[in-house]
Amino acid sequence: MKRKILVTGGTGYIGSHTVVELIEAGFEPLIIDNLSNSNIGVLDGIRKITGVSPVYENIDLKDYASLNKFFQKNQGIEAIINFAASKAVGESVKLPLLYYRNNITSLLNLLELMPKYDINNIVFSSSCTVYGQPDTLPVTEQSPIKPATSPYGYTKQMCETIISDTVRACHGMKAILLRYFNPIGAHPSAEIGELPNGVPNNLLPYVTQTAMGIREKLRIFGNDYNTPDGTCIRDYINVVDLAKAHVVAVSRMLDKKNRKPVEVFNLGTGNGVSVLEIVSAFKAATGVDVPYEFAPRREGDIEKVWADASYANKELGWKAEASLEDTLASCWKWEMKLKEAHDKEQNA
Numbered sequence: 168m169k170r171k172i173l174v175t176g177g178t179g180y181i182g183s184h185t186v187v188e189l190i191e192a193g194f195e196p197l198i199i200d201n202l203s204n205s206n207i208g209v210l211d212g213i214r215k216i217t218g219v220s221p222v223y224e225n226i227d228l229k230d231y232a233s234l235n236k237f238f239q240k241n242q243g244i245e246a247i248i249n250f251a252a253s254k255a256v257g258e259s260v261k262l263p264l265l266y267y268r269n270n271i272t273s274l275l276n277l278l279e280l281m282p283k284y285d286i287n288n289i290v291f292s293s294s295c296t297v298y299g300q301p302d303t304l305p306v307t308e309q310s311p312i313k314p315a316t317s318p319y320g321y322t323k324q325m326c327e328t329i330i331s332d333t334v335r336a337c338h339g340m341k342a343i344l345l346r347y348f349n350p351i352g353a354h355p356s357a358e359i360g361e362l363p364n365g366v367p368n369n370l371l372p373y374v375t376q377t378a379m380g381i382r383e384k385l386r387i388f389g390n391d392y393n394t395p396d397g398t399c400i401r402d403y404i405n406v407v408d409l410a411k412a413h414v415v416a417v418s419r420m421l422d423k424k425n426r427k428p429v430e431v432f433n434l435g436t437g438n439g440v441s442v443l444e445i446v447s448a449f450k451a452a453t454g455v456d457v458p459y460e461f462a463p464r465r466e467g468d469i470e471k472v473w474a475d476a477s478y479a480n481k482e483l484g485w486k487a488e489a490s491l492e493d494t495l496a497s498c499w500k501w502e503m504k505l506k507e508a509h510d511k512e513q514n515a
Contacts, residue, residue, distance in 0.1 A: 169195035171243050172417055173286075175228060175277070176250030177221070178205040180361045181292065181350055183213060184410035185248060187359070190217040192414045197241055199234075200251070201227040204364055212358035228273030231280075238284045246288035246417050249277060252322070255368035256296070256467040259319035270322035271329070278333045287339050288420040290413055291330055293346045295402070295433070295472055296320035304439070305402075305475040308346075308431045317467030327431075334428045341428055343416045348402035348435035348474050350409050352494035353501035360501030361406070370401075370445060371495075375502035378455045385457050387442050389464035394471055398442035402435035402473035405489035405497075409434055415485045435474025436487040445495075452495040 172189055176182040177198030183205075189196040190213075198210075198221050214220045222241065226233045228251050238244070252270040253259065259266040274291075281289065297320065298306050299313030315321040327344050334340045351371045353360030366382075367373040377385040390397040412434050419425050440448070446457050480486050 169193060170245050170421060171195045171197060171241070173197050173199065173241075173244045173247045174250065175199045175247065175273070176205075176252065176292075178202065178207065178209040178223070179250055180205075181406060181409060182248075182250040183209045183359045184354060184406045185250070185413045186213055186221060187216050187354065188407070188410040188414045189417070190219050190221070192418070194414070194417070195221075197222040197244065199224055199226045199228065199237065201225060204253070206362055209359055209362070212354075215358045216354060216356050228276055229269065231276045234276050235280060238280055242284070244284065244286050246290065246420055247277060247281070247286060248290045248292070248413055248417065249274065250292045252292065254319065256317045256319050257465045258368055259317045259322075260467045263318035266318045266322050270319075271325060274326050274329060278329070281340065282337055288341050288417070289330065290343045290345060290416045290420070291326065293327055293344045294320070294323045295346055295348045295435070295474065296469070297324050297327060297346060298472065300469050301472060304471065305437060305473050306433065307475045308433055308478055316469055319467070331429050341420050341425055342430075343420060343425065344429065344431045345412060345416060346431065346433050347409055348404055348433070348472070350406045351403045351498060352405040352407065352489065353497045354407060355497060357497070357500045357504040360498070362505070370442065371498050374446065374449055374457055375498050377459070378449070378453070378457050378499065379502050379506055383458070385446065385459035386462040387459050388462050388468060390461040391464075392470045394441055396441050396443045399468055400439040400441045400471035400473065402438060403440055403445070403491065403494070404435050404487050405494040408487040408489055412479065412483065412485045415483045419483065432479040432483060433474045433476050434479055434487070435476045437474055437476050439471060439473035440491065448491055449495045449499070452492045453499045455499065
């Protein structure tokens with residue numbers, strides 16, 4: 168019998184790729200998502216890749232009663248991977264209450280209901296934003312948690328604390344906090360990828376939409392940072408590599424291999440790449456130019472951060488494997504697939 172894993176935010180970007188990897192690893196994922204930043208068509212992409220249509224319910228995790236009914240109806244869930252959260256740094260500065268309410272209330276509801284339904288394991292989708300602007304690079308799991316630079320960052324710090332306190336208070340509960348750096352790319356099949364609603368907050372969809380002519384120019388926020396080319400530096404990790412790390416984390420918990428009640432892992436490549444280097448690498452990978460312009464710095468952005476992922480490499484036996492070139496090519500393949508689907512719709 169397949170082991171049931173609840174994936175909240177499972178039609179989202181990272182969630183959908185993780186659902187695919189869970190299915191391919193022999194698990195039975197169940198999906199909850201309110202489609203606030205995703206599309207129901209993602210379920211079709213998951214089915215095309217895996218041949219499986221997972222259980223899906225449109226539920227807002229802030230709705231305690233609906234979540235409780237879901238657990239009543241779907242017994243035997245052994246672990247939860249929680250992706251459900253608002254996740255744009257710039258937007259969180261403008262809409263802090265939305266971020267605090269959405270990201271924290273949804274987690275509180277999950278944690279309250281877990282013991283009621285005998286669910287002891289949670290993998291939490293955290294972020295390198297918990298480190299703020301680090302004093303030294305690369306960042307290790309022991310790097311100090313500094314003041315966040317945005318409400319989004321603060322919610323991730325708070326959620327980690329809430330989980331740790333809850334695990335301490337609930338005998339038998341375990342958690343793995345995965346602090347990831349910057350996920351990019353799409354599934355090699357181009358059946359699923361990053362599909363933000365409206366104007367993208369993340370770099371790569373903005374790059375591909377500009378390359379496709381949907382956006383006139385890529386806006387690069389700030390060119391006066393203390394970096395070699397003046398633009399922000401990030402650690403860009405392929406989304407499929409990232410998804411696989413969640414499968415490893417869940418397996419570790421279910422096989423009782425985790426040594427401590429709460430474990431923390433950085434997930435990244437260990438390489439820092441600037442925004443301008445991404446633009447240049449995209450052209451090298453696809454042959455397509457990306458017109459850009461510089462814009463003022465965006466409030467809440469960190470100057471530079473990249474991971475030391477050696478602990479995850481050693482302890483989880485996981486490593487980011489995809490090259491930047493292949494990852495950027497997968498972004499473009501996905502964007503072309505979207506264009507093709509859009510054109511078909513228009514001509515229908």
